[in-house]
Amino acid sequence: MKRLSIALGRIGATFLAICLSLGVLLLIPQASIGIPISGSEQLEPMSYSIVTPLGLQATLTPETTLKMEFRTNSTLTVYLVNLPTEDIPKNLTSEKLRIFLKDKAGNVLIEKKIAEKETVEYTPAGMVRTTLILLNEESQTASVAWSMEFLASIAPKARLAKAIIYLSPLGIALAGQWIFIEIQDRKRKSLS
Amino acid sequence: MEKPKGKPFLEILAASIHEDFRFPILEVFAFLYAISTFVLVQIGGGYTLSIAGSEESLAYSLVSIQMGTPLFIFLILIFKNVAYGFGSDLEKGTIQTLLAYPIKRHMILTAKLLSAIGISLAMFLGIQLFALYLMAPQTVANHMPTVITAYLASLSYPLLITAIMLLIAMKVRKGGTALVLGIVLYFAISMASGILTILYIFTGNATPLKILAIIQPSTALQFHYTRIGTLISQGRIETWTPSFSEALTYIAGGYCLVAAAYLITYYYFSRRLNI
Numbered sequence: 001m002k003r004l005s006i007a008l009g010r011i012g013a014t015f016l017a018i019c020l021s022l023g024v025l026l027l028i029p030q031a032s033i034g035i036p037i038s039g040s041e042q043l044e045p046m047s048y049s050i051v052t053p054l055g056l057q058a059t060l061t062p063e064t065t066l067k068m069e070f071r072t073n074s075t076l077t078v079y080l081v082n083l084p085t086e087d088i089p090k091n092l093t094s095e096k097l098r099i100f101l102k103d104k105a106g107n108v109l110i111e112k113k114i115a116e117k118e119t120v121e122y123t124p125a126g127m128v129r130t131t132l133i134l135l136n137e138e139s140q141t142a143s144v145a146w147s148m149e150f151l152a153s154i155a156p157k158a159r160l161a162k163a164i165i166y167l168s169p170l171g172i173a174l175a176g177q178w179i180f181i182e183i184q185d186r187k188r189k190s191l192s
Numbered sequence: 193m194e195k196p197k198g199k200p201f202l203e204i205l206a207a208s209i210h211e212d213f214r215f216p217i218l219e220v221f222a223f224l225y226a227i228s229t230f231v232l233v234q235i236g237g238g239y240t241l242s243i244a245g246s247e248e249s250l251a252y253s254l255v256s257i258q259m260g261t262p263l264f265i266f267l268i269l270i271f272k273n274v275a276y277g278f279g280s281d282l283e284k285g286t287i288q289t290l291l292a293y294p295i296k297r298h299m300i301l302t303a304k305l306l307s308a309i310g311i312s313l314a315m316f317l318g319i320q321l322f323a324l325y326l327m328a329p330q331t332v333a334n335h336m337p338t339v340i341t342a343y344l345a346s347l348s349y350p351l352l353i354t355a356i357m358l359l360i361a362m363k364v365r366k367g368g369t370a371l372v373l374g375i376v377l378y379f380a381i382s383m384a385s386g387i388l389t390i391l392y393i394f395t396g397n398a399t400p401l402k403i404l405a406i407i408q409p410s411t412a413l414q415f416h417y418t419r420i421g422t423l424i425s426q427g428r429i430e431t432w433t434p435s436f437s438e439a440l441t442y443i444a445g446g447y448c449l450v451a452a453a454y455l456i457t458y459y460y461f462s463r464r465l466n467i
Binding site: 003010013014016017018020021022024025061062063124125126127154155156159160163 | 206213215216218219220222223224226227230231247250315319322323326327328329330331333334
């Protein structure tokens with residue numbers, strides 16, 4: 001029983017050491033890489049526009065976060081899809097585009113309604129060829145301005161934070177019981 | 193005389209673990225593994241925005257870059273446990289206590305190795321896979337065979353060095369000397385690897401590299417994924433690009449060598465070592 005407690009306690013302490021290292025990594029700030037790109041356009045009612053953030057041949061890898069900032073005077077739907085730009089049909093109606101995206105649901109990375117000013121961040125889980133689609137389903141013309149930048153980090157911060165959230169309570173529980181039993185043992189020894 | 197509690201094998205294993213991983217050795221190494229895994233990926237990783245590369249080669253480069261420094265830390269832990277720890281046991285005579293247990297010699301060595309290598313390896317692989325999952329879950333899930341092959345290829349060489357170091361520790365029976373000889377051997381082979389690669393680039397002769405690939409199968413896998421051209425043959429670039437199955441053959445060859453080294457070690461410990 002005592003050995004099991006020690007073994008579990010050491011595993012818990014190891015988890016806490018890993019959490020500590022992940023915590024240190026979280027403190028390292030993200031760095032902007034490359035030159036931020038920006039643009040603006042007018043979107044007719046029920047129309048869409050295709051933007052290729054990385055150029056035609058490039059892919060986005062997991063240590064890079066794509067940060068996109070939008071300003072619009074209307075409400076737009078932003079789609080970030082894992083498809084080469086040339087695979088996305090250009091002259092569809094908004095209805096048909098929705099059907100197309102429904103068929104390619106597995107490739108849709110982000111689907112978000114934006115209004116006024118919004119920032120959207122995306123960190124891929126694997127290699128992706130990102131294409132951005134801005135869809136205006138409103139009855140009036142929308143003007144939209146967007147800017148994009150790539151942020152490189154040691155590791156995806158959201159996933160690091162998630163790992164710490166799950167791992168640290170487990171580590172505290174496992175190491176805690178070990179420390180508790182050790183303290184009780186010492187008390188017992190000092191009494192006897 | 194009081195009989196030891198529990199099974200002798202487990203008793204020896206528990207004693208070895210207690211000795212090899214005194215608090216906070218395990219925790220410090222876990223911290224070092226985790227931090228070096230992530231930090232070095234970014235420093236070494238020139239693939240942040242890759243231009244139309246295949247995901248398989250990305251998976252390989254992610255594993256090989258991520259493994260670089262942690263593998264060296266893993267070796268330090270192994271050197272400490274096997275060369276210094278086991279060598280000191282022989283030097284101080286504490287191994288005689290273990291030999292007093294009603295258990296065969298090869299089982300004693302197995303318990304010692306399980307503690308020295310098994311736990312270090314489990315921690316190393318656990319943190320590596322955890323980090324890979326955090327970094328690129330999709331890439332890892334899509335290319336698990338590549339990831340496993342990359343680990344198999346890279347671990348063969350440290351395991352071989354460990355077996356040789358263990359043999360040296362038994363022969364010299366001194367922890368410090370075994371440790372120094374192990375470090376020298378490790379750096380000698382690493383330097384030979386660098387020299388042979390340069391020799392290949394300048395002469396185009398891949399035979400020495402192929403021999404090296406048996407000791408260090410990761411070389412074959414590296415050449416499979418990364419085309420390294422030579423500087424000869426009148427403008428025509430010649431490359432040694434082993435196929436994936438060829439790389440697997442080198443890995444199998446490497447593990448045969450590892451198995452042979454451990455067999456010799458076991459034989460020496462069981463039959464030849466006079467204590």
